[in-house]
Amino acid sequence: MRIATMATGGIGGFLAVKLANAGHSVATIARGAHLDAIRANGLQLDSASGTEIARPEIATDRPDEVGVVDAIIFGVKGDALDDAARACLPMIGPETVVVPFLNGVEASDRLSAILPERNVGNGVARVSTTISAPGVITQTGAFHSFIFAERDSRPSARIDALRAAINAAGSAAPETDDIDKELWSKFVLFSALSGVTAAGRCTIGDVRTTPELEALFKRAMSETAKVGRALGVALDTDLEAQIWETLMAFPAQGRASTAIDLEHGRPLEIEWVSGAATRLAAKAGIDASVNAALYAILLPHKHGR
Numbered sequence: 001m002r003i004a005t006m007a008t009g010g011i012g013g014f015l016a017v018k019l020a021n022a023g024h025s026v027a028t029i030a031r032g033a034h035l036d037a038i039r040a041n042g043l044q045l046d047s048a049s050g051t052e053i054a055r056p057e058i059a060t061d062r063p064d065e066v067g068v069v070d071a072i073i074f075g076v077k078g079d080a081l082d083d084a085a086r087a088c089l090p091m092i093g094p095e096t097v098v099v100p101f102l103n104g105v106e107a108s109d110r111l112s113a114i115l116p117e118r119n120v121g122n123g124v125a126r127v128s129t130t131i132s133a134p135g136v137i138t139q140t141g142a143f144h145s146f147i148f149a150e151r152d153s154r155p156s157a158r159i160d161a162l163r164a165a166i167n168a169a170g171s172a173a174p175e176t177d178d179i180d181k182e183l184w185s186k187f188v189l190f191s192a193l194s195g196v197t198a199a200g201r202c203t204i205g206d207v208r209t210t211p212e213l214e215a216l217f218k219r220a221m222s223e224t225a226k227v228g229r230a231l232g233v234a235l236d237t238d239l240e241a242q243i244w245e246t247l248m249a250f251p252a253q254g255r256a257s258t259a260i261d262l263e264h265g266r267p268l269e270i271e272w273v274s275g276a277a278t279r280l281a282a283k284a285g286i287d288a289s290v291n292a293a294l295y296a297i298l299l300p301h302k303h304g305r
C-alpha cells in the first residue's frame with residue numbers, strides 16, 4: 001500500500017516504522033529537527049522488545065510532493081488538526097482513507113468539515129508512544145492496538161486493506177462493527193485519566209490508593225459515560241466497572257499524556273478531552289461539573305508554559 005503519516009509523532013511514527021519495515025511505501029510527513037533526523041538516520045522505534053529502524057520511502061514537510069496515497073494515518077494533537085488536515089489535501093484521491101487516531105471523540109467530524117467526507121474514517125489508538133528525541137519514537141508498555149473503521153462502521157475494502165497491513169506488520173488492528181462505541185469507551189477512560197492525573201499531578205497508582213482521587217476519577221468517568229449514552233452510543237452497561245478493572249492492570253507510575261505534557265510545559269489537548277466532555281454534556285443537558293472543574297484547573301496551562 002501507499003501510506004502517509006500526517007504527522008510522524010508517537011502514533012504516526014510507530015505505525016510508519018512497522019509499515020515501512022513490512023515493505024509498504026510509506027511517506028512520513030514531519031518537520032524541523034525531527035524531519036532532518038529521519039532523513040539522516042531513518043526513523044527509530046525504541047520499545048521493550050528492542051530497537052527497529054525504518055527508512056521510509058519519502059520523508060518530507062511537503063505533502064504536495066507525495067502524490068495520492070491509499071491511506072493517511074492522521075495523528076497530530078487536537079489543536080493542530082485544522083492545518084494538518086488542509087495540508088493532506090494533495091495526497092487525497094477518490095479512494096484515499098484518512099484515519100484519525102486523536103484522543104477525544106470529535107476528530108473525525110472536524111476532519112470531515114475540511115476534507116471530503118467520503119475520504120474520512122474514524123479510529124482510536126491504544127498505545128503509549130512519544131517522540132523522545134528527533135527521529136526517535138519511544139514506546140512505553142507493551143500494548144499497541146489500533147481500532148478503526150469507516151465513519152458509519154460499514155464494511156469497507158479500504159479499511160480491511162489497512163487493517164491487514166497493520167496486522168501483518170506486527171501490530172494489531174482488530175475489527176469493529178461499532179467505531180463510535182470504541183471511541184467513546186476510550187473517551188470515558190481518557191477524560192477521567194487525563195483530567196485527574198493532570199490536574200492532580202499524580203499517577204495511576206495515586207488514583208488507585210487515594211479514596212478521594214478514586215471518587216473523583218469515578219465521577220468524571222460516570223459523567224462522560226452518561227453523555228455517550230445520552231447521544232445514543234451503545235456503551236456496555238458495566239463499562240465504568242470494566243475501566244476501573246483495566247486501570248488495576250496499568251503500571252502504577254502511569255499517567256495520561258496530558259499529565260506528561262503538563263510536566264514538560266507543553267500545550268495541552270484539554271479542549272478535546274475534559275473540555276469536550278463538558279461541552280457535549282452541556283448540549284445533552286447533563287451535569288458534568290467534575291469534568292468542568294478539571295478543565296478549568298488545567299485551562300491556564302492550555303498553551304503550555
Ligand SMILES: NC(=O)C1=CN([C@@H]2O[C@H](COP(=O)(O)OP(=O)(O)OC[C@H]3O[C@@H](n4cnc5c(N)ncnc54)[C@H](OP(=O)(O)O)[C@@H]3O)[C@@H](O)[C@H]2O)C=CC1
Nearest residue numbers: 007009010011075076077080084101102103125127128129
Ligand atoms: N502517542 C500516544 O501514545 C497516543 C496518542 N493519542 C492521540 O493521538 C494524537 C497524536 O498524538 P501523538 O502522535 O502522540 O502526537 P505527537 O506530538 O507525538 O506528534 C504529532 C506530530 O505532528 C507534528 N505536526 C503537527 N502539525 C503538523 C503539520 N501541519 N505538518 C507537519 N507536522 C505536523 C508535530 O510537529 P511539531 O512538534 O513541530 O508541532 C509532531 O511531531 C493525539 O490526539 C493524542 O492524544 C492517542 C492514544 C495514544
Ligand SMILES: CC(C)(CO)C(=O)C(=O)O
Nearest residue numbers: 125126127128255256257
Ligand atoms: C492512556 C493512553 C496511554 C492509552 O492509549 C493514552 O491515550 C494517552 O495517554 O494519551
